[in-house]
Amino acid sequence: MIMKVDLYFSFRSPYSYLILPRMVELRDKHGVDVNFKQVYPLAIREPEFFKGKNLFTYFLIRRIDYVRQAKKNNMVFAKPNPDPINQNLVTGKISDHQPYIFKLAHYCQAIQKDKQLDFAVVVSNKIWSGLKNWNTDESIADATSKVGLKFEDIEKMRIENEQALIDEIKLNQKEQLEAGHHGVPLSVYKDKFFFGQDRFDDLVSELKKDGLVIS
Secondary structure (H helix, E strand, O other): OOOEEEEEEOOOOHHHHHHHHHHHHHHHHHOOEEEEEEOOOHHHHOHHHHOOOOHHHHHHHHHHHHHHHHHHOOOOOOOOEOOOOOEOOOOOOEOOOOOOHHHHHHHHHHOOHHHHHHHHHHHHHHHHOOOEOOOOHHHHHHHHHHOOOOHHHHHHHHHHOHHHHHHHHHHHHHHHHHHOOOOOOEEEEOOEEEEOHHHHHHHHHHHHHOOOOOO
């Protein structure tokens, strides 16, 4: 029996980045079907979430935990340059001008389904290692090349089918809420959801009940 896990992911979520290597391992070493489902970041989907949240009440505490969790998982973590979301972290205010996230999200959505997870891994590694100008065409072209695709093809798809790509992402967001939570990363197996990268072991325990063997 092939076990299928839905993974809801956003490019602005450090915790989404932190869970990716373990999801890839589930897929590549243990045959789990990881169904990658991209959503827009919470700052786009639910900007009101950040009302009253600022550097001292929210972001600084989170950053400390990001660094701690990255170290625990032997991963690099650095401030993104630029941040996928244009937001004042001191005040929490989200800008009306968002030059990065939509283009990136639509590139990923334009990629064939079975390569989206791998593309997310490559680009997330660029973003959360602090690589300067990860968002350039050259950088995205490098990412598409690493998953065996041509940037020119993906760019054409993004431009010509943008509304369809938006609709697909919004459908993922609808299904995410129906699964039980608005946050990412969200892993869903059968009728159970596991919110956060720290729930990965709980997901594995559920998979083991259905025969997953991890030595």
